Each structure stands twice: as structure tokens, then as C-alpha cells.
Amino acid sequence: MEYKKPERAQGKCTSRKKAPFGPPMQPEMSSNINSENSRVLAEIWDDLICPKKRLETHGRFLLKKLGWNNCSSIFDACLGTGADALYLLEHGHEVFTQGFDRIVGNEIDAHFRSIALAKAREKGADLAITAYDWRELGKYRDNFGSMVTTLGFDAILCMGNSLTYMFSREDQMRVLGNFKALLKEQNGLLFIDTRNYDYMRRHRNEILSDRKNFRYSSKYVYCGTDRVSIAPVKISDDELVMEYVHLHSGKVGYLTLYPFGTSEFVDLLLKTGFSEIKVFSDYVPGIRRDADFYQFICVKSPAD
Numbered sequence: 001m002e003y004k005k006p007e008r009a010q011g012k013c014t015s016r017k018k019a020p021f022g023p024p025m026q027p028e029m030s031s032n033i034n035s036e037n038s039r040v041l042a043e044i045w046d047d048l049i050c051p052k053k054r055l056e057t058h059g060r061f062l063l064k065k066l067g068w069n070n071c072s073s074i075f076d077a078c079l080g081t082g083a084d085a086l087y088l089l090e091h092g093h094e095v096f097t098q099g100f101d102r103i104v105g106n107e108i109d110a111h112f113r114s115i116a117l118a119k120a121r122e123k124g125a126d127l128a129i130t131a132y133d134w135r136e137l138g139k140y141r142d143n144f145g146s147m148v149t150t151l152g153f154d155a156i157l158c159m160g161n162s163l164t165y166m167f168s169r170e171d172q173m174r175v176l177g178n179f180k181a182l183l184k185e186q187n188g189l190l191f192i193d194t195r196n197y198d199y200m201r202r203h204r205n206e207i208l209s210d211r212k213n214f215r216y217s218s219k220y221v222y223c224g225t226d227r228v229s230i231a232p233v234k235i236s237d238d239e240l241v242m243e244y245v246h247l248h249s250g251k252v253g254y255l256t257l258y259p260f261g262t263s264e265f266v267d268l269l270l271k272t273g274f275s276e277i278k279v280f281s282d283y284v285p286g287i288r289r290d291a292d293f294y295q296f297i298c299v300k301s302p303a304d
């Protein structure tokens with residue numbers, strides 16, 4: 001399924017030279033970020049996502065779409081424990097002879113960031129890591145170096161159900177606008193996804209009465225649910241609390257999230273001014289009511 005603005009410019013991405021980065025900024029505190037809760041989440045995150053299984057679909061999807069669109073400079077705006085960015089670095093040569101030109105990972109949470117950093121070092125991966133709040137990205141554009149100042153990234157990733165950390169419409173719009181501004185003018189791509197919150201909102205009573213009623217295939221994004229059990233423990237139209245129970249250690253973490261409706265999410269992307277939005281349900285084109293996740297590839301063109 002595709003949503004389009006009437007006029008769309010055509011173009012190709014180009015390769016870039018690397019540039020240095022400025023110091024990371026201090027993120028603000030919240031229960032989702034830089035807290036005891038986020039420390040627990042960071043510790044159990046790789047068991048939850050099960051990178052090997054996730055990347056069989058999610059990683060292949062990103063790799064193919066980035067390669068086909070000749071996107072070689074990437075900003076992973078929410079690095080988490082680094083699974084996606086490190087996978088792309090390792091597999092870049094499958095789509096570009098030299099691999100990706102450069103990948104920058106951004107992670108505001110110090111607990112997640114230190115895990116990503118340790119993994120990158122262990123693998124000897126050429127991953128630059130920043131710690132900027134998405135809402136303030138505009139201020140730090142120059143820190144990415146002349147490549148971004150003059151051209152912009154070929155693609156930005158905001159995957160793993162991340163925009164849902166933003167509650168106010170103002171913040172959501174500002175973040176999307178900041179991502180768009182960091183993309184190159186001609187055919188810069190934003191990859192973004194959301195959980196199927198419509199399903200959770202429709203079935204809230206059933207799910208809240210017994211967590212076993214929460215339907216999730218475990219095939220996509222969060223693939224280790226045999227190790228980390230997940231279920232919503234609060235569902236309202238404007239707030240959802242997800243509980244994460246690590247079955248081996250008994251550790252429990254929570255995320256308080258804004259439960260986007262799918263059409264609301266598409267409207268937001270259109271309002272941000274992307275000229276074309278391609279929609280996928282669990283990585284297959286189109287919108288399926290029973291999907292676990294929806295992926296969106298949003299195209300920026302000079303007129304936007």
C-alpha cells in the first residue's frame with residue numbers, strides 16, 4: 001500500500017566521506033530512559049529481541065531496501081543494543097562492494113548505549129555513536145560533520161517501535177521534522193515502524209483480564225518471548241504500559257508508551273511532509289489487520 005503527495009521528484013542517493021562527531025549531549029530523565037527501570041530493560045533486551053532470529057526478516061528487509069535505494073549513509077536514531085546497526089555493518093558488502101559508507105547510531109539511554117558500544121568494540125565495527133535527544137537534533141546537525149551539513153543522510157532508521165516514546169503531538173511532529181531535516185533532499189528515506197496498537201486497543205478487556213490472551217507471533221522484532229514474556233498491563237486510548245518479565249532471572253521492566261492508531265501514524269507522517277509513504281505489515285506490502293508490526297518507508301523530496 002502506498003500513500004502519495006501529488007508531485008514527487010526522482011533521484012538517486014550518493015556516497016559520502018566520513019567526518020568527526022561532537023561530544024554526546026546529556027539526555028533528560030524519565031521512567032523509560034536513564035533510570036533503574038531502563039537498566040533492567042537494557043540487560044534483558046537482547047534476550048527479548050533475539051537478534052539472530054529478528055534479523056532473519058527485519059535485517060534482510062532493511063538491507064534489501066537500503067541497497068535497492070542506494071542508501072549508503074545511515075543514521076540509526078534509536079540504536080538500542082545495536083542489533084540493527086551492527087547487522088548492517090556486517091552485511092553491507094552484500095549490497096555495496098565497500099559496505100555502507102557510514103553508519104551512525106544514536107542512543108540516548110546510557111544503559112543501552114554502553115551495551116551497543118561494547119558489542120561494536122568486540123566486533124571491531126566502525127560504528128560512530130551519538131547520544132542526542134531526537135527533539136533537539138536540529139541543534140547538533142553540525143556535529144555530524146560537513147557531509148550531513150551539506151547533503152544529509154541517505155536514510156534514517158527509527159525502528160523497534162520507538163516513536164511511541166513520544167506522547168505529545170508537538171514532540172511527535174518535532175521529532176519527525178528533525179529526522180526529515182537530517183535526510184538528503186532528494187529521495188532521503190525514513191524507515192519507521194509501530195506495533196499494531198489498534199489490535200491491543202480493540203481487545204483491551206480480554207488482554208487485561210489475562211496476559212495469556214495477548215496475541216503476538218514472536219516472529220518479528222521481539223523474537224525471544226520464550227525468554228522474556230511481554231504483555232500490556234495498562235491499555236487506554238492515550239497510554240499503554242508494557243511489562244517485560246525475564247523468565248530466567250525474574251527481572252521485570254516496564255515501558256510507558258503512546259499507542260498510535262495505524263491511520264493516525266500515517267496521518268502524522270503525511271503531515272510531516274513526506275511525499276510518499278510505503279506501508280508494510282510484518283515486512284509484506286499492504287495493511288493487514290492481524291499484523292504484529294507495521295513498517296513505513298517514507299520518501300523525502302525537494303518540494304517537501
Ligand SMILES: C[S@@+](CC[C@H](N)C(=O)[O-])C[C@H]1O[C@@H](n2cnc3c(N)ncnc32)[C@H](O)[C@@H]1O
Pocket residue numbers: 033049077078079080081083106107108109112132133134135158159160161162165
Ligand atoms: C523500543 S527501543 C528500540 C531500540 C532498537 N531500535 C531496537 O529495535 O531494539 C526505543 C529506543 O529509543 C530511544 N529513545 C527514546 N526516546 C528517545 C529520544 N527522545 N531521543 C533519542 N532516543 C530515544 C530509547 O532510549 C530506546 O533505546
